[in-house]
Amino acid sequence: MKVHIENWQGVAAWHWDVPDEEVCGICRANFDNTCPGCKYPGDGCPLLVGTCSHSFHEHCLVKWVMLETSRGLCPMCRQPFVEGERTRVLRQGRDLDLLDSDE
Amino acid sequence: MNKQTRLKQVFKANKHLNLIDSKAWNIVWDYLNLDQYPLPPSKEIKIAFASLDPSSVFSAYSSAVHSHFLKNASPLLTHQSCDNDVCNLANTVNVVKVHYVQRWIALNGPPAHNQKLLDACSALIEVSLPSEIEQMTTDLYIHAIEARNPERARTVYSVFRECGLHTFSDSCLTSAVKHTVTSHVTNSYRKTWDSSAYDDLMYWIFNVVVSSLSYITDLKESELNAVNDLACDALAALRIEEIYDIVCKMPQSEPALNDLSATLRTPKLRLDLVNTFLSQSSISLLRAGIPTLEIICRYIATMEAFRRIEPRGVLLDRVARPIRNYLRERSDTVSLIVAGMLNREDSPISYISESIKKKQAYRDTGDDYNDPAWVPDPVDAAPDFSSSQMDIVGSLLNIFESNDVFIREISNCLASDLLKVREYDVNTLESQLKALRNRFSEAAMQSCNIMIWDVQESAATDAHIHQSSDDLSVFHSHIISRYFWPSLKEEPYRLPQFIEALQEQYGVRYSEYKPLRKLKWYGVGSVAISLELQDRTCAFNVTPLQASFILLFEDTAEGMTLDTISQKLGCTKRVAEGAASFWVKEGILTQNGTIYTVVETTQDDSDAVMEEDVEVEPKDEAQELRDSLGAFKPFISAMLTNLGRLPADRIHAFLSSLSSDENPYRSSKQELIKYLDMLVEEDFLEFDKGYKVRK
Numbered sequence: 001m002k003v004h005i006e007n008w009q010g011v012a013a014w015h016w017d018v019p020d021e022e023v024c025g026i027c028r029a030n031f032d033n034t035c036p037g038c039k040y041p042g043d044g045c046p047l048l049v050g051t052c053s054h055s056f057h058e059h060c061l062v063k064w065v066m067l068e069t070s071r072g073l074c075p076m077c078r079q080p081f082v083e084g085e086r087t088r089v090l091r092q093g094r095d096l097d098l099l100d101s102d103e
Numbered sequence: 104m105n106k107q108t109r110l111k112q113v114f115k116a117n118k119h120l121n122l123i124d125s126k127a128w129n130i131v132w133d134y135l136n137l138d139q140y141p142l143p144p145s146k147e148i149k150i151a152f153a154s155l156d157p158s159s160v161f162s163a164y165s166s167a168v169h170s171h172f173l174k175n176a177s178p179l180l181t182h183q184s185c186d187n188d189v190c191n192l193a194n195t196v197n198v199v200k201v202h203y204v205q206r207w208i209a210l211n212g213p214p215a216h217n218q219k220l221l222d223a224c225s226a227l228i229e230v231s232l233p234s235e236i237e238q239m240t241t242d243l244y245i246h247a248i249e250a251r252n253p254e255r256a257r258t259v260y261s262v263f264r265e266c267g268l269h270t271f272s273d274s275c276l277t278s279a280v281k282h283t284v285t286s287h288v289t290n291s292y293r294k295t296w297d298s299s300a301y302d303d304l305m306y307w308i309f310n311v312v313v314s315s316l317s318y319i320t321d322l323k324e325s326e327l328n329a330v331n332d333l334a335c336d337a338l339a340a341l342r343i344e345e346i347y348d349i350v351c352k353m354p355q356s357e358p359a360l361n362d363l364s365a366t367l368r369t370p371k372l373r374l375d376l377v378n379t380f381l382s383q384s385s386i387s388l389l390r391a392g393i394p395t396l397e398i399i400c401r402y403i404a405t406m407e408a409f410r411r412i413e414p415r416g417v418l419l420d421r422v423a424r425p426i427r428n429y430l431r432e433r434s435d436t437v438s439l440i441v442a443g444m445l446n447r448e449d450s451p452i453s454y455i456s457e458s459i460k461k462k463q464a465y466r467d468t469g470d471d472y473n474d475p476a477w478v479p480d481p482v483d484a485a486p487d488f489s490s491s492q493m494d495i496v497g498s499l500l501n502i503f504e505s506n507d508v509f510i511r512e513i514s515n516c517l518a519s520d521l522l523k524v525r526e527y528d529v530n531t532l533e534s535q536l537k538a539l540r541n542r543f544s545e546a547a548m549q550s551c552n553i554m555i556w557d558v559q560e561s562a563a564t565d566a567h568i569h570q571s572s573d574d575l576s577v578f579h580s581h582i583i584s585r586y587f588w589p590s591l592k593e594e595p596y597r598l599p600q601f602i603e604a605l606q607e608q609y610g611v612r613y614s615e616y617k618p619l620r621k622l623k624w625y626g627v628g629s630v631a632i633s634l635e636l637q638d639r640t641c642a643f644n645v646t647p648l649q650a651s652f653i654l655l656f657e658d659t660a661e662g663m664t665l666d667t668i669s670q671k672l673g674c675t676k677r678v679a680e681g682a683a684s685f686w687v688k689e690g691i692l693t694q695n696g697t698i699y700t701v702v703e704t705t706q707d708d709s710d711a712v713m714e715e716d717v718e719v720e721p722k723d724e725a726q727e728l729r730d731s732l733g734a735f736k737p738f739i740s741a742m743l744t745n746l747g748r749l750p751a752d753r754i755h756a757f758l759s760s761l762s763s764d765e766n767p768y769r770s771s772k773q774e775l776i777k778y779l780d781m782l783v784e785e786d787f788l789e790f791d792k793g794y795k796v797r798k
Contacts, residue, residue: 001691001701002635003657008578009629010606010647011522012622013585014613033586039549040556041584042620089618 026060225267244279296359339366347383527562596674662700748793
């Protein structure tokens, strides 16, 4: 007997390449889930890893940084928040001016 | 007997003894002699009467009437009635009345005395009438009304009326009307639900009953209404008695429901209707042996029927509650309803997907305080009755208190459908989902939206990945957002190595395309496969597990045992067996003992005979069991579906109690267990501390 496979339709789930138990430091939701204001996960609600190695939903962090009181600090470790190299590729040229200019 | 002495006797206790000798008294008393035929009084008699005290004469006369009646008229009336002719009796009554009353009236005494005498006479006649007279009179009236031949009845009625027997006569007439109407209603309209009985009945009442009645007596407006009401009540009573069957016969029985809505005038009838339906449905419908689907269909029919009877829905609210409560306990209610809503081809209630398209608020909003046409709920409404106008889907959803169970089931269905689609074509599923948006809130549908979106995104991603290299050949993938999908059930097993390699490569490409993201593979999906055998080529759409299974047999003619297979696949024997039975059923593999081999050529005769020889022994016993117990399979299936897991003891006891003459149950418990095990082998049941229907 010969077996020909015409089409193999697999199923996979995507997940952000971060430790599985890690959640957004602001909204406490898993990164594979959305932040509270978003409807679609993944490209619709990307994550942001700082040089301080703390990671957040991009939307959550931007909202935080917009606050006067945040003074551009990481909400977790209170160091100035600078985006790490890893997630910068996600922006694809779309710079988060806010974060950079603050420095 | 000497007149003097007789008078003395009559007046023994009377104070007017001094009158006995008076001449005037004698003249009047001669005239009033009851043994004589009544003649008009002469002038002399009238003068004599005028000179006397009328009260004394009256009291003497009425005593005489009393005793004379008991002695003469009473036996006469009783005797007459034995002839069974109401007309003769009526004549006799008339004669009797004339005999006692006329001579007194002719004397022109005070009118009060005339009336008193008449009343006394009527009372005497009434007590003398035999007991069967009432029935006879009623029968006469019934006949008169039905045969439209009211001549005799009219005479009898007027005689009785003149003799002061109108109470008696009227009550006979009333019961005659009652009887005629009731028997007409039951005889003509029982079980005829496809045309309006109400109009027909009203026509009949007007043309037959009322026309006969108005000939017999002068009908007053109120009496006319009473006759109509009587007819309405009779029809309502009949329809109430039949209500459950009428509901079952929807929509052919709609005219019967219109009858009900036209005749249901009083709270008592409404209560009767509700109670009758409740008791009938609890006897015929809400039982363990009835399939859930049938109950759902009946529930829908009940809703449509009672909406027609009473659009406000108070009655519906009361009759639907027990059915709702019962359906809530059935485990398959939700999935059946969802299958209907998603318009699955195999669902008999898929027509509800039509009504889902109409926009409707998904939960009751309460009373509208600005509605000028607002009226309070009827008195028989339940305290938590809500008057919102729900359609079929609304009330199906209303079976459960929250929509969550439906949402969960919908996303389960959607998930399994989506993972089966080819070429990422989600248009059909998307339009189905669109319809559901009318019923469920946007937030509730969010995960369904994301599932659709995931598949659409997967299409783009897959195209991109294949564009950059073509060494992935036939491998494609759905990429899902795991937080928004129901958890995918899967048994662990090993995919063929080349597929695993493709998966890995696909994963790498994906991570290049979507930085910082990785893929985690599931063992589900779908595979289009074609098998090239010596004498035929077959194409299948199978699960990855089934594909991996058959790939083990590629390029080998040797058989494999289940143990070897499960070892190679890295899965449990049960999982392997499931895949094996699929290929055996499709005729690609054959099972010989525990060894599976490929059927390269469709079996030639010698093989077939060989196999039959081998299996003769067990087959016989199996066949025997099937013969004796096969008839009970539906019972067993229904019992296990509705009651859940049961041990063989319980099943045995249940079947024994079901045993009847035409369907006897004679098997022993051991035989039953063997049969049940056979059903387990056939994958119809599953066994784990008791038998259960395999889903």
